[in-house]
Every structure is written in C-alpha cells, then in structure tokens.
Amino acid sequence: MEYLPFTRPTLDEETIQGVADVLRSGWLASGPQVKALEEALSAYLDGRPIRALTSATAGLEVALQLCGIGPGDEVITPAMSFAATANVILRVGARPVFVDVDLETRNLDLKGAEAAISPKTRAIMPVHFAGLPMDMEALYDFADEYGLRVIEDAAHAIGSAWQGRRIGSFGDIVSFSFHPNKNMTTIEGGALSVTDPQEAKKIELLRFHGISRDAEGNMDVTVAGGKFNLADVAARVGLGQLKHLDAFNARRRELAARYFDRLETDPPCLLPARGAGHSWHMFAPLLPLDRLKITRRQFIEAMHERGIGVGIHYPAMHLFTAYRALGYGEGDFPNAERIGRETVTLPLFPAMSFDDVDRVCAAAGEILKAAKQ
C-alpha cells in the first residue's frame, strides 16, 4: 500500500508551468510576482496592506522590530507552539512570558495571560492553533485593556475565519507561513498583514537592508534592515496556490469531519476542539498514554509499519534548554506539557481520500486496542 505521509502539498500543472515561465523571464528575485502575490493576498484579506517575506519566522521577527520591542520588554505567548514563536522574541532581545493553553482548543488561555501581565509587557503573540481562531473579541479586549500590540502567529490559519471574517483581514499584525506543510505554500515564505500603510512601508525597510531611495534614485539606509525578501519564483508558486486555497481548506474540513466520525478507539483519544472557521491545518488527537502499555514513540513506529506517517506538533517550548535557562521547568504549564507528551498529528492534506482517513482510523484503533492496559 502507498505510504501516507502526515502532510503533502498539492501543486497543479499550471503552477509548475508558471514557475518555469518565471525562471525563463530572467527576473528571479523580488519583482512582479511578489507584487502580484501581495496584491492577491490583499484582495483575499479585505484590502489590508500585505508584505511577503522569506518565512513566517522572519515575519514574526520583523513584526517585533516594527513594534520597537527589544531588551527589557516582555511578550506573552503560549507555552505550546512551534519553536519559532518564542525564538523570535529572544532573538530581538526581549523576554518570552509563557502562558498555558487550553487542552482542547490548544489556544492561549487569556486568564493565564492576565496573570502574566507586568509593567514590561509590550505585546501578546497568540497562535491560532491548527487553524482554529482565538476568540478575537476577547483577545483584542484584553490587548486594549493593557495597551498591548497584538502579533498573531497565523502560521496555521490562512483561510481560517472568526465570525465570518478571515484571520488577517482585521486585527493588528498578522503573520502567515507558506512553508510546504502549511495550508498553502510558496516553498519557503510568509506574509505580514497590517492595518497601517505606514507600517507596511516600514516592513519594506526591515525586510530589505533598510534601503530607501529619493526621487533622484539616491540610496539611503534609515534602519539596519535584514534580508527577508521573497523570490519571484516562490511568489509564483503562492499565486498558483492561493487560487485553490478555499477548495483546499474545504477539503481539509471534510477530512477532519471524517476523522470525527471514524476515530473511535478503545481506550479513547482526546480529540481536538472543533469550531466554526477552522481551516484544519492539522488533526492532532492526544493519545491515552496512561491507559496504554506502549509509548508514543512505539505508537508512531507501529503506524509507520502500516505505511502511515505521524507527526508531533509540538513539545512544550518552556521545557527546551534555551527556555529552561530563563527559569522555566516541569509543572509550570500542565496542559502544554500534557499536549507535548501525548499529541500525535495524523495525516491530513487536501489530496487525501476518505478511504485514507478510514485506513488511519483502523490502524490507530488496532494499535491502541492491542496496547490497552
């Protein structure tokens, strides 16, 4: 039987042909394709200013710089996310202040955030985990109350919506990822959505050496910008993807619904929260490890033997060496730690069939039943 990975991008021939055309055009780095992608994303997100970058990690770092966040500042962020979410805070010299997440939504708990506020808190960086939007009203009320910037890590959430409005079409600064594992790809790449066109101009400086030019074309450097500009070849992939994004996400929702129908194991897994506007970047139940004779690693290996790929998203960040060094340790964030121990990401990508989902559910059911304590 064909190996089923936990994710795989879907690229059509039109996109591949389009990339070949860009390669032949002689213009490979940032140019007309990047501009076209930014315009198409802006049209998708209700006309907001959008700037493309080489990754979401670059986008988050640039967003922090845009807010003037650095040494002496604190940024509130969930203890369970991809490492980039916290790393960028350290990289600009600020301190990540972790808060726990909800066991089922996997999203940052605002009550925990309230307890984490200090006079140094400058921003909150929530994650729309797996594509399930945060409660945006509660989030922005919280940010208003404490005078914080909001940098939304929307790496999982392109095409997600909250109360019918797309993530990134409103709010403060919103960062998307177009890594091949995400809901649409530019190979590597990302984009920032902002409210203020002046901030979009600043992103242009921060992503490309801080270079500006006057009317005569004389170059000036006003800030020590980095080098985070997207390539035209990558942008052309993104243009091909964006056309299919809503269909991709609709398919993801159907496949997730199938998992909810069919994944009935004994002992049962703890399934992720469902919700309107979810784009199902991934489907990640928690294994009932305390009722099993096997470890998570053994479960993953048993699935692999049956030709099924399983991922882990993600270990709790505060237990990484770089964050223990800030004083964090076991017991600080019980939900993040439990998710970190028990989570498994089952295959979910648009080209999958319902039969594929059924095969995954049957395999998981068999393995868990045989391992029951």
Ligand SMILES: *Cc1c(COP(=O)(O)O)cnc(C)c1O
């Ligand atoms: C993938 C991911 C990122 C980083 O995205 P890149 O484009 O690979 O830099 C950041 N945050 C989260 C939650 C992610 O899943």
